[in-house]
Amino acid sequence: QVQLVESGGGLVQPGGSLRLSCAASISVFSIYAMGWYRQAPGKQRELVATITNVGSTNYADSVKGRFTISRDNAKKTVSLQMNSLKPEDTAVYYCNLGGIRGGSWGQGTQVTVSS
Numbered sequence: 001q002v003q004l005v006e007s008g009g010g011l012v013q014p015g016g017s018l019r020l021s022c023a024a025s026i027s028v029f030s031i032y033a034m035g036w037y038r039q040a041p042g043k044q045r046e047l048v049a050t051i052t053n054v055g056s057t058n059y060a061d062s063v064k065g066r067f068t069i070s071r072d073n074a075k076k077t078v079s080l081q082m083n084s085l086k087p088e089d090t091a092v093y094y095c096n097l098g099g100i101r102g103g104s105w106g107q108g109t110q111v112t113v114s115s
Helices: none
Strands: 003-007 010-012 018-025 034-039 046-051 057-059 067-072 077-082 091-097 109-113
Touching (some): 018 091, 018 109, 046 067
């Protein structure tokens, strides 16, 4: 059973930065694509960023140029550096391993961008 544990969420002012991390408890991490998704109140869960097993990245248009996804296969972690945060980035952020169909999810971490 895969466990994904997110950390790093919190309250930040507009224009600020946060770094989210996700630690995976799985024997072989490096073969899996990883991703970050978010869900705001009253909205569907949406893609934020993904990174393949070989490091290719993909971003939602709304976060391009502001967010950076990275992974450390030795530590079995994936991170999301979020800069220039906006109020519309407020959501619960979820870590995903293995894709949205059949993959595993973390419990989520709240990110609130507000003055």
